[in-house]
Each structure stands twice: as structure tokens, then as C-alpha cells.
Amino acid sequence: MHMDIAGSEEIEASQQQLWEGLNDPEVLTRCIPGCRKMTETAPDTYDVELELKVAAVGGSFNGAVALSDKTPPAHCRITVSGEGTLGTGTGTAEFTIVETGPGTCRLDYAGEGEIGGLVAGVGQRILKSVAKHLTKQFFKDLRKHFDDTRKDAGAT
Amino acid sequence: MTDPGRRFVSTNRRVREDRRFVAGAGRYVADLDIPGTLHVALVASTAPAAKILGIDTTEALAMEGVVDVLTGEELSAGVAPLMNGLDTPRVRRFPLTVGQIRYAGEWVAAVVATSRALAEDAAEKVRVRTEPLPFVIDAETALGPDAPPVHPEHGSNLLLDKTFDWGPVADDFAAAEDRLSLRVTWGRNATVPIETFGVIARWNPWDEMLDVWASIQMPKYADQIARALKLPGNAVRVHYDVDVGGSYGVKRGIKHTVLVSYLARKLGRPVRLIEDRLENMRAGDAQGPERIFDIDVAFDRDGTVRSMKMRALDNAGAYAGRAPFQLGKPIGAIVGPYRIGSVQYRAMSVTTNKAVQEAVRGFGQAPTNYAIETMMDRIAAHLGMDRLELRRRNLIRADEFPYTIPSGSTYDSGDYHTVIDKVLAHADYAALTAERDRLRAEGLCAGIGIAACLEPSGGNSSFEPLLNENNRTSTWMEGSRVIIDALGGVTVTIHTTSSGQGHETLAATVVGEELGIDPDRIRVTRPDSLSSLPGNSPVGSRMAIMLGGAAARAARDLKRQLVAIGAHAMGIDPSEASYEAGTITAPDGRAVGWDELVDIGHRRFHDLPPGTNPGLAASFIQQVPTGVALPEDGKVQMYPCYSFEFHLVLMAFDPVLAKPEIRRYVIGHDCGTVINPHIVRGMTLGGIAHGIGAALLEEFTYDDGGQLMTQSFLDYLMPSSHEVPSVEIVHHCTPSPLTEFGQKGSGESGYLGAPAAISGAVQDALSPWGVTVDKLPLRMSTISDTIADAETAA
Numbered sequence: 001m002h003m004d005i006a007g008s009e010e011i012e013a014s015q016q017q018l019w020e021g022l023n024d025p026e027v028l029t030r031c032i033p034g035c036r037k038m039t040e041t042a043p044d045t046y047d048v049e050l051e052l053k054v055a056a057v058g059g060s061f062n063g064a065v066a067l068s069d070k071t072p073p074a075h076c077r078i079t080v081s082g083e084g085t086l087g088t089g090t091g092t093a094e095f096t097i098v099e100t101g102p103g104t105c106r107l108d109y110a111g112e113g114e115i116g117g118l119v120a121g122v123g124q125r126i127l128k129s130v131a132k133h134l135t136k137q138f139f140k141d142l143r144k145h146f147d148d149t150r151k152d153a154g155a156t
Numbered sequence: 157m158t159d160p161g162r163r164f165v166s167t168n169r170r171v172r173e174d175r176r177f178v179a180g181a182g183r184y185v186a187d188l189d190i191p192g193t194l195h196v197a198l199v200a201s202t203a204p205a206a207k208i209l210g211i212d213t214t215e216a217l218a219m220e221g222v223v224d225v226l227t228g229e230e231l232s233a234g235v236a237p238l239m240n241g242l243d244t245p246r247v248r249r250f251p252l253t254v255g256q257i258r259y260a261g262e263w264v265a266a267v268v269a270t271s272r273a274l275a276e277d278a279a280e281k282v283r284v285r286t287e288p289l290p291f292v293i294d295a296e297t298a299l300g301p302d303a304p305p306v307h308p309e310h311g312s313n314l315l316l317d318k319t320f321d322w323g324p325v326a327d328d329f330a331a332a333e334d335r336l337s338l339r340v341t342w343g344r345n346a347t348v349p350i351e352t353f354g355v356i357a358r359w360n361p362w363d364e365m366l367d368v369w370a371s372i373q374m375p376k377y378a379d380q381i382a383r384a385l386k387l388p389g390n391a392v393r394v395h396y397d398v399d400v401g402g403s404y405g406v407k408r409g410i411k412h413t414v415l416v417s418y419l420a421r422k423l424g425r426p427v428r429l430i431e432d433r434l435e436n437m438r439a440g441d442a443q444g445p446e447r448i449f450d451i452d453v454a455f456d457r458d459g460t461v462r463s464m465k466m467r468a469l470d471n472a473g474a475y476a477g478r479a480p481f482q483l484g485k486p487i488g489a490i491v492g493p494y495r496i497g498s499v500q501y502r503a504m505s506v507t508t509n510k511a512v513q514e515a516v517r518g519f520g521q522a523p524t525n526y527a528i529e530t531m532m533d534r535i536a537a538h539l540g541m542d543r544l545e546l547r548r549r550n551l552i553r554a555d556e557f558p559y560t561i562p563s564g565s566t567y568d569s570g571d572y573h574t575v576i577d578k579v580l581a582h583a584d585y586a587a588l589t590a591e592r593d594r595l596r597a598e599g600l601c602a603g604i605g606i607a608a609c610l611e612p613s614g615g616n617s618s619f620e621p622l623l624n625e626n627n628r629t630s631t632w633m634e635g636s637r638v639i640i641d642a643l644g645g646v647t648v649t650i651h652t653t654s655s656g657q658g659h660e661t662l663a664a665t666v667v668g669e670e671l672g673i674d675p676d677r678i679r680v681t682r683p684d685s686l687s688s689l690p691g692n693s694p695v696g697s698r699m700a701i702m703l704g705g706a707a708a709r710a711a712r713d714l715k716r717q718l719v720a721i722g723a724h725a726m727g728i729d730p731s732e733a734s735y736e737a738g739t740i741t742a743p744d745g746r747a748v749g750w751d752e753l754v755d756i757g758h759r760r761f762h763d764l765p766p767g768t769n770p771g772l773a774a775s776f777i778q779q780v781p782t783g784v785a786l787p788e789d790g791k792v793q794m795y796p797c798y799s800f801e802f803h804l805v806l807m808a809f810d811p812v813l814a815k816p817e818i819r820r821y822v823i824g825h826d827c828g829t830v831i832n833p834h835i836v837r838g839m840t841l842g843g844i845a846h847g848i849g850a851a852l853l854e855e856f857t858y859d860d861g862g863q864l865m866t867q868s869f870l871d872y873l874m875p876s877s878h879e880v881p882s883v884e885i886v887h888h889c890t891p892s893p894l895t896e897f898g899q900k901g902s903g904e905s906g907y908l909g910a911p912a913a914i915s916g917a918v919q920d921a922l923s924p925w926g927v928t929v930d931k932l933p934l935r936m937s938t939i940s941d942t943i944a945d946a947e948t949a950a
Contacts (some may be wrong), residue, residue, distance in 0.1 A: 115863075116202040
């Protein structure tokens with residue numbers, strides 16, 4: 001099942017800070033919903049373990065994430081593939097970070113994916129809203145990360 | 157309807173099976189409690205096509221309760237490939253796939269554990285490494301030279317391509333005054349029983365016996381198990397005393413059975429597999445025909461249809477199985493109820509990366525009837541003729557039976573014009589038309605649909621040798637045995653499982669009729685397969701004819717024995733004796749009663765007439781009344797009996813919402829002598845509901861990525877009480893000259909014509925816009941989009 005995903009998010013962080021955050025496995029582990037573990041297997045290549053639960057449906061996924069076409073601190077392509085108890089998924093997305101002011105920037109993203117297995121067959125009706133929900137969760141946690149970083153910086 | 161000479165046949169008697177079903181006391185395979193049973197869960201593929209690089213079972217095997225994880229590689233080394241009806245030896249199929257995945261959901265591995273829940277948990281931990289392969293979903297694409305072959309060893313996706321020319325097609329086309337072409341498409345639906353498929357196998361190494369209990373409806377089931385497992389035929393014992401919770405064709409879980417049988421032998425424990433709904437929908441291999449019809453038809457301006465060329469392209473799914481034969485069965489009624497002088501028929505079956513197709517009610521006849529009836533409507537529209545008038549002009553007349561059609565089958569009997577007249581009179585056709593016009597004036601879309609269809613019945617398998625010359629089958633017999641025990645009780649046997657057809661009522665009724673004994677006093681039993689007479693299971697709308705015939709003939713033999721015993725006791729010739737309700741009477745009024753006859757038969761050999769065996773038992777194996785020869789010149793006699801049904805439907809819907817509503821549904825039904833009116837009525841009503849599903853709702857839909865989008869009842873839409881209207885049945889009886897009581901089949905009635913009639917009604921409703929609909933199912937969205945597009949264009 002084919003899926004398109006695209007959007008723009010304003011983040012209170014500089015272009016450089018956001019770039020670094022998005023390239024930091026620790027930050028990503030904290031922000032990717034359900035992410036248990038991210039292991040670097042080669043430069044810009046990671047194995048990830050996810051434990052997802054959405055409404056009544058839950059399951060574990062193992063996947064690989066690769067970053068490519070990097071133009072720091074503005075642009076990067078991310079390729080994801082994974083499989084788990086509920087099905088399989090592959091996808092690619094492009095990220096562009098645009099400075100919008102002092103200490104703020106906008107993240108534009110657009111990508112597409114192919115979903116297979118049970119998630120596709122049974123979850124088709126909720127898949128789009130689930131994807132939206134997970135994306136929202138990711139940016140919520142990412143903003144929280146930058147808020148915490150600022151608070152920590154203010155405290156010291 | 158009751159024949160004055162008959163006491164039980166055709167009378168208003170209860171269906172004996174209903175008592176236990178209504179009380180919730182049926183005994184289904186999941187109800188069996190066999191100690192020590194292990195449970196199977198399946199690892200399903202997620203991709204529609206992929207090469208299997210490796211299967212890692214380590215984690216699953218280490219989990220609680222897990223006994224074994226079986227892969228296709230191991231299984232295929234121990235069993236023979238599953239039966240393939242066609243001569244395509246390189247299209248091999250095993251219960252678990254070997255090396256390559258051919259459809260999304262296909263079984264890759266089986267996990268065996270002490271409970272189903274533990275097996276399911278462990279199945280999630282089996283890691284399958286795959287490499288994606290190109291795949292094909294659409295039948296026409298699959299035919300293309302660049303299409304990825306589902307079975308690379310076979311070389312292409314074409315399983316079958318056979319063209320038959322019956323009669324002077326070219327001459328008839330040249331001579332005809334007019335012609336037209338059309339294409340219609342039948343969507344992939346099935347029967348989707350509430351009870352999914354289930355099977356338990358137990359191996360006893362000391363007896364060397366495999367015992368099988370299954371929710372099965374399949375010809376030669378025990379033979380197929382023995383062949384696949386390389387066991388002698390008498391080492392497989394199928395227990396037929398298991399109730400089957402619905403089937404109408406699809407309960408043919410041979411792959412499930414071979415899998416659990418292998419595991420039961422390997423592990424030395426009983427093994428059970430009961431599909432859950434998802435397993436059933438995506439990989440139960442129980443989806444029905446999916447067919448594109450391209451038709452050229454030649455006719456005169458007065459409406460006389462002279463010749464038809466039909467190409468049927470069927471999407472078989474990932475393996476051959478027996479499904480391609482569903483292109484063959486309709487050859488027995490390829491002209492429907494019409495006098496069409498010549499026919500060219502091209503049957504094509506292709507593999508695609510979809511689940512495997514299985515038999516569904518009518519075995520291909522419902523799609524073909526839909527194509528023929530849509531063709532008749534199009535001819536009428538083309539000529540500006542009334543649809544009924546066009547049909548009347550072409551229908552075979554009552555005085556023309558027996559009538560041989562171009563493809564070689566002879567229709568036994570019928571009176572189509574009378575059935576139609578009775579339906580039109582019952583429905584008040586003029587008033588129905590006025591009602592349609594009144595609804596239209598109110599701003600609704602309203603249409604009348606009609607369909608005149610045949611149900612070939614008495615199933616033989618003549619299409620097998622017709623489509624596969626290596627197949628030499630010319631009998632499709634059915635046996636039954638009747639005994640009178642030493643206390644005078646009568647017992648009749650059925651040698652198959654039943655899935656709601658009421659065979660126990662059938663057998664008891666015909667034996668009661670022959671012996672003049674209340675059927676409620678007759679016991680009906682189902683011996684296991686090793687204690688059974690040969691048979692071919694309830695397929696092809698055959699059991700009223702075949703089991704009914706076998707049981708009646710066995711009972712008649714027994715009656716002959718009783719008459720001989722009674723006559724001997726009174727010192728008269730058997731021809732002088734008369735039999736009435738178990739008593740033998742001499743012309744002078746002397747009589748020998750039932751108890752005395754039984755006593756002689758069971759205890760007093762010295763009183764038996766010479767040459768008579770003791771014991772009061774009789775068996776009969778019924779051959780199909782016709783269809784006893786192999787095909788010649790592409791022609792063969794198919795099923796013996798031809799039931800007729802005429803559907804008349806009024807539908808209405810809002811032009812924007814397009815939610816179809818059936819305002820009136822009348823069916824005229826002639827299946828010859830009815831053995832039990834309740835069973836025939838139930839079959840017809842259920843068949844119409846099924847047909848409504850096929851016409852408007854049900855479809856196994858695959859998306860462009862090869863994923864099945866209708867895996868649950870949320871997406872695979874079944875007709876409910878909201879969609880199924882009250883149906884009025886108009887009876888007519890034209891007895892068959894070929895059967896014991898004049899009965900014909902009715903197991904497929906309703907389904908064979910309802911989709912054509914409903915499609916016709918929608919078409920009639922859309923006629924003000926001048927658009928055509930030519931693909932089933934006709935979903936609400938399709939109808940409203942069609943209207944919206946037409947309005948935009950105008």
C-alpha cells in the first residue's frame with residue numbers, strides 16, 4: 001500500500017542545532033515514537049528497534065535507517081526499511097531546514113512509503129491518521145528536546 | 157405440489173438437522189477435544205512476490221510451549237505436491253512455499269505449540285529474509301510478454317488456453333443481420349463461511365493409521381491426503397461425522413490437511429489447525445473466480461440470436477489447483493436457456509500474484525450466466541426491443557426437450573415460457589413497470605432487472621477430460637447403504653460430510669418414501685471413509701439426484717428382498733405380492749407384517765426363499781444419469797439435469813448517494829420434483845443473498861502493491877438483513893425424466909441469476925443517462941461516480 005507524507009514544522013532551534021539533533025542517534029532514539037534502540041552499523045547507517053502501540057494494535061519492528069545526500073546543515077535524504085509482527089514498510093523522505101529567524105527554523109519534509117502485510121490489509125483505514133499521529137509525536141518530542149536543552153543552558 | 161402417489165417426498169416436513177443446529181448442538185471440528193493436541197499458527201508472507209533468502213527459527217523455537225517450526229523446504233522433501241487439475245507439471249504447489257513467495261499472505265512456515273496463542277506469539281518471532289521480486293496482479297497484464305511469471309519454471313503465466321468451435325460459427329456470423337460486442341467483468345468474490353476451515357490429524361504408529369477430522373467439502377479428499385503423504389489409501393481415515401459450518405464450494409483445505417498430517421506423523425501427537433479470519437481471507441486459498449468476458453454476438457433484426465463468440469479470461473491466482481476447471485463446467489450450459497445455433501468459446505486461465513482460486517457455488521456458472529444475460533439485455537437495447545420479448549423469442553420451447561446444445565450437452569426438461577409467465581403474473585409486471593416509472597418521476601433512479609438462467613445439476617466431472625486430455629474420468633458416482641436391523645430399525649448411510657445441505661433429511665425422506673416408513677423413524681449415519689462406499693462429495697448441485705438416487709435404489713433393493721421373503725412365506729410368486737408400509741399382502745388378503753419379515757431375514761435362514769442372502773442389507777452405487785463417455789471432437793455431455801430460474805427485481809436509489817435498495821424481488825424456480833420444500837427454499841433465499849453480495853458488495857480487492865485490502869468483514873462487505881429483501885418464490889415443477897423422483901439440483905439456485913438480474917436493474921435505472929455498467933461488484937461509489945460523470949459530460 002502506497003503512502004505519501006509531507007509537511008512543514010516550525011522549530012525553536014537554529015538551523016545548526018536542528019541539523020545536529022537530527023543526526024544524533026541519542027536524540028532520535030528519544031524522539032522517534034516507540035524507538036527502543038538505535039545502533040550505528042556504519043557511518044550514517046543505523047539498525048533500529050521499535051515497539052509501537054497505536055490504539056488496540058501493537059507490535060515490534062526491526063529496521064534499518066540510512067542517511068544520504070547530506071548537505072549540512074540544510075538538506076538530507078533518509079531511507080527507512082523495516083519489518084515486524086504487523087507487516088513491512090519501506091520509505092524515503094527528503095528533509096530541508098530553512099532558517100526563519102534568529103534561533104528558529106522550519107523543517108520541510110516530503111516522502112513516500114510502501115506498506116505491506118497486516119498493517120496494509122487491515123490497517124488501511126487508520127494508517128494515514130496513525131502516520132499523522134506518529135509524526136506529531138515525533139515533533140512534540142523534538143521540540144521538548146530543544147526546550148530541555150535551552151532550560152539546561154539557562155540553568156548553567 | 158405434493159404428488160398424490162407420494163407420502164413423504166415434496167411434503168411439508170421439518171429438516172431433521174435443524175433441531176441440533178438451532179439448539180447449538182452441532183458438532184464442528186473445533187468442538188472435538190482430542191487429548192494431547194498441538195496447535196498450529198502460520199507465518200504469512202508480507203510481500204506479493206519474493207525470493208526467500210533464509211528463515212531463522214531460533215528465537216521462535218526457544219519460546220514457551222513451542223514444539224516445532226516447519227518450513228517449506230523440510231515439508232516438500234516429505235510430501236508430494238498437491239493435486240493439479242491441469243497438465244502443467246511445473247506449476248508445483250506445497251502447503252508451505254518453497255524458495256519463493258507467490259502472493260501476499262502465503263504460508264512460509266508453520267509454528268507448532270501447545271496452544272494456539274503460544275503458536276501465534278512464536279510465529280511473530282520467525283524471521284524471514286527475502287529479496288523482492290516483480291509481481292503481477294491483473295490477468296491481462298499477466299498475459300503480456302514482459303509480465304513476470306509467477307512460476308518461472310513454467311515459462312509464462314498462461315495455464316490454459318483452449319478454443320472450442322461448436323457449429324458453423326463463421327457462417328452464422330456471416331449470415332446474421334446484425335452483431336455487437338461487449339465486455340463484462342466478474343469480480344473476485346467467494347462464499348466466506350462463518351466457520352473458517354479447520355482440521356485435526358492424528359497418527360497412530362501401531363495401526364499405521366492417519367485419522368482426520370475436518371470442516372471439508374471436497375471430492376476424493378481421503379485419496380488426495382494419501383497421495384500427498386505417500387500412504388496407502390487404507391491408511392487414511394476421514395471422519396465424516398463432523399458438521400461443516402458453511403462451504404458452498406470453498407471448504408477444500410487440502411494444503412491445511414497435508415500440513416497437519418505431516419506434522420502429526422513427525423511429532424507423534426494430534427495436530428490441529430483452525431484458521432482465524434485473517435488466515436482464511438488472505439491465504440485460505442478460498443477466493444472464487446475472477447473473470448473477464450469478451451463477447452461477440454450475431455443476431456437478426458427480429459431478435460433471433462444466431463451465434464456467439466465468448467472469450468473468458470480467468471485470474472486463477474498463484475497456483476493451478478482445480479480452479480481452472482471452473483471455466484469448463486459452464487460449457488454444459490454455454491447458451492443458457494436459449495436456442496443459439498453455434499458457439500465459439502475460448503477458455504483462458506492465468507496465474508497472478510493473488511491467493512489461489514477455489515470452487516465457489518456454481519463452479520463458474522454464475523459469472524457465465526451474468527455474461528449471457530448482460531449480452532441479452534444489450535441486444536435488446538441495441539434493437540430497441542423489449543427485454544422479455546427478446547428472451548421469449550430465443551428461449552427453448554417446452555416441446556423441444558430433450559434439447560441438445562452446440563457444445564454437446566442435452567438439457568433434460570424445462571418449461572421456461574411458463575415459469576416466466578407465472579412470475580410476471582404473480583408480480584403484476586405492468587404494475588411493477590408503473591411503479592418504476594412513478595419512482596423515476598419522484599427523482600429517484602429506478603430500474604427493473606430480469607435474468608433467465610440455468611442450474612446444471614447432478615455433477616459429473618466431464619469438464620476434466622475436456623480441458624485435460626490426460627484425465628480419463630467418466631464416472632462421478634455416489635453410494636448409499638440401507639440396512640434393517642434385527643429389531644426392525646432402518647438405517648441409511650451417507651458417505652461424506654455435509655455443510656448445510658440437509659442430506660440427512662434427503663436420505664431419510666427418499667428411503668421412507670420407498671419403504672413406506674415415517675422418515676423420522678429412520679436413522680441416518682455417516683461412516684468414516686474406510687467404512688464408506690465410493691462417492692464424490694456434495695459438489696455440482698448433485699446430492700438430491702445422486703445421494704437421493706443411491707439411497708432410493710438401495711431401499712428399493714431392500715423392498716424387493718422383503719417382498720420375496722413375504723411371498724415365499726405365503727407360497728405365492730413375488731409378482732403377485734404387494735408391498736404397503738412394510739407389510740406384504742397376497743391377492744387373497746393374507747399378509748406378512750414387518751416384524752415377521754425381519755425375524756425371517758435375520759434369524760430364520762430356513763424360511764428364506766432360495767438364493768436370498770440373510771441380513772436385510774442393500775447398497776447401491778449411483779452413476780450420474782448421463783455423462784458416461786469421454787469427450788469427442790470437443791463435445792461432451794455434462795451434467796444430466798437443468799433447473800431453471802427466472803429473476804425479476806425492482807431497484808431504486810438516490811442519484812447522488814446511489815445506495816441500491818431492492819424494492820421487490822420475485823424468483824420463479826423450477827428444480828423438478830422438490831424432495832423437501834424447506835431445504836429448497838433455504839437454498840434459494842441463501843443463494844439470492846449470496847448473489848446480492850456478488851453483485852453489489854463482496855470483492856477480494858488487491859491494491860497496486862499486491863496487498864489484499866479486504867481481509868476482514870470491515871472491508872469485505874457481506875450482505876446483511878439490511879441489504880437482503882423479502883423474496884417471493886414462484887414454484888413450478890417440470891420433473892426430470894432422468895432421476896428417481898423427477899428431482900433436479902437446487903444447491904446453487906439464486907446465486908446463479910441474482911447478480912445478472914441486479915446488474916440489469918442498475919443498468920435499467922441508469923438508462924436515462926445512456927451509460928453502461930459492466931463490472932461487478934457495482935459499489936455505491938461506482939454507481940454515483942458513473943452518474944456524476946454522465947451529468948458532467950452532459
